[in-house]
Amino acid sequence: MKNTLLRVNDAIYLTCIWVAGLAITVMALIIPWGIFARYVLGSGAGWPEPVSIMLMVLFTFIGAAASYRAGAHMAVTTFTDRLPDHWQPTISVLVQLLMAVICLFMTIWGIKLCIATWNQFMSTLPTLRVGVTYAPIPIGGFLSLIFILERLFFGDQSHRRAVNFELLEDSKEAV
Template identity: 65%
Template sequence: MRSTLLQFNDRLYMACIWVAGLAVLTMTLIIPWGIFARYVLGTGSSWPEPTAILLMVVFTFIGAAASYRAGAHMAVAMVTDRMPPPLKASAAILVQLLMAVICLFMTIKGYSLCKATWGQYMSAMPTLRVGLTYAPIPLGGLLTLVFVLEKLFLGDQSNRRVVRFDLVEENEGAA
C-alpha cells in the first residue's frame, strides 16, 4: 500500500513539475510575441499579457505544491533548530498540521471563489470565465494537501529518489 501511494504521489509530483515548467515555457514564448507585435508590427495584441499573468498563477500554485514535496520551499528554522529533539519532533508535526489547515482553507475558499465568479468573463479574453482563472488556487491547495498528508503519514520524501516509470517498467517486462 505504501509503495502504491508513493508511486501515485511520484507521478503527481512529476505532473506538477511538468505543468509548472510548461507554464513558464509558454510565458517565455508569449511575452516576446506581445513585444514584437506592439513595437515591430505596430499592432498590440490584447491577449499576451493576461495570458502570461494566468500562466504565472498556474506556475505559482502548482509549482508551490511540487516545491513543498521536494523540500525546496522557504522555511525559517532558526527557533526549531535550537529545540531539543523531542520538542523539535512535536514542532514538525504542528507545522504539518498547520500546513494542512492552510491547504484546506485554500481548497475550500478557492473553490467558493471559482464558483462565485463562474458566471463572469474576463474583459481582455471574453471567452474565458473568471472562475476558471481562479482554479489554480483550490487545485494547488489540494495538491499541497496531498503532499502534506504524505509527509505526515509516510515521512519526508524530499531526499528519496523519484522512480521513473516510463522505460523501467518496459525493461523489467522484457527481462
C-alpha cells in the same frame, strides 16, 4: 498499499513539475511576442499579458506543491532550530498540521471563489470565465495537502525519487 500511494504521488508530483514547467515555458514565449507585436508590428495584442499572468498563477500554485514535496519550498526555521532537540518532532508535526489547515483553507475557499466568479468573464479575454482563472488556487491547495498528508503518514519523500531512478537505471543495465 503504501507503495501504491507513493507511486500515485510520484505521478502527481511529475505532473505538477510538467505543468509548472510548461506554464513558465509558454509564458516565456508569449511575453516576447507581445513586445514584438507592440514595438515592431505597431499593434499591441491584448491577449499576451493576461494569458502570461494566468500562466504565472498556474506556475506558482502547482509549482509550490511540487517544490513542497521535493523539500525545496521556502522554510524559515530560525525559531524552531533554537528549540530543544526533544521538541523538534512535535514542532515538525505541528508545522505540518498548520500547513494542512492552510491548504484546506485554500482548497475550500478557492472552490467557493471559482463558483462565485464562474458567471463572470474576463474583459481582456471575453470567452474565458473568471472562475477558471482562479482554479489554480484550490488545485494547488489540494495537491499541496496531498503531499503534506504524505509527509505526515510516510515521512519525507524528497530524496526517495533519486534512489528509485538509480535503481531503475541499475536494473536496465543488468538486463
